[in-house]
Amino acid sequence: MKQTAASQTGTDGMKIFEEGSTRKEADPFDMGGGHVNPEKAAYPGLVYDTTTEEYIQYLCSIGYSSSSITRLTNTKINCVKKTNTRLNLNLPSITIPNLKKKVTVTRKVTNVGNVNSVYKAIVQAPIGISMAVEPKTLSFNRINKILSFRVTFLSSQKVQGEYRFGSLTWTDGEHFVRSPISVRDMEILDY
Numbered sequence: 366m367k368q369t370a371a372s373q374t375g376t377d378g379m380k381i382f383e384e385g386s387t388r389k390e391a392d393p394f395d396m397g398g399g400h401v402n403p404e405k406a407a408y409p410g411l412v413y414d415t416t417t418e419e420y421i422q423y424l425c426s427i428g429y430s431s432s433s434i435t436r437l438t439n440t441k442i443n444c445v446k447k448t449n450t451r452l453n454l455n456l457p458s459i460t461i462p463n464l465k466k467k468v469t470v471t472r473k474v475t476n477v478g479n480v481n482s483v484y485k486a487i488v489q490a491p492i493g494i495s496m497a498v499e500p501k502t503l504s505f506n507r508i509n510k511i512l513s514f515r516v517t518f519l520s521s522q523k524v525q526g527e528y529r530f531g532s533l534t535w536t537d538g539e540h541f542v543r544s545p546i547s548v549r550d551m552e553i554l555d556y
Contacts, residue, residue: 410478410540414511415455426450457544459533463551464494464520473513474535474542476505484535484542486514491529491548495519498533520550 425444490496
């Protein structure tokens with residue numbers, strides 16, 4: 366179970382800076398989702414459940430063989446070729462390492478808060494990237510405790526660059542379930 370009850374500011378309310386020879390504001394690669402708040406972590410609202418099978422298929426997607434994973438898990442594994450498996454591991458964070466034009470990732474969240482919760486998406490797209498979430502509202506009830514959503518990324522710049530950062534936050538007004546976003550545009554330039 367992964368949850369996102371973390372803050373992007375320090376305990377003093379100030380911005381977090383990376384440690385090291387340079388002094389720059391920390392990004393998701395420096396601090397992940399942020400500093401965990403134990404009180405909020407006890408009542409996160411939503412969680413991202415990830416199964417062992419999803420991790421196994423992730424390992425398959427990044428090039429590990431069925432036999433290698435079988436040795437690791439002591440279980441007979443059969444890698445299944447799926448599109449975007451490496452991008453769709455059900456973690457709160459989303460990283461797109463080589464956005465060429467457009468890519469869509471899927472995540473699912475489990476409601477662990479009030480049964481009839483409604484969460485709305487707040488999108489902070491990385492600079493130069495269009496980001497769309499569907500659906501924009503997640504409505505939970507006694508039957509629908511787990512819901513999926515898709516996030517589509519589209520490059521709106523014509524230059525290759527460094528990673529750029531944004532976020533997706535689901536809120537019901539009480540909980541703020543934030544996912545850090547990192548995208549590197551790899552658009553091929555025409556000269």
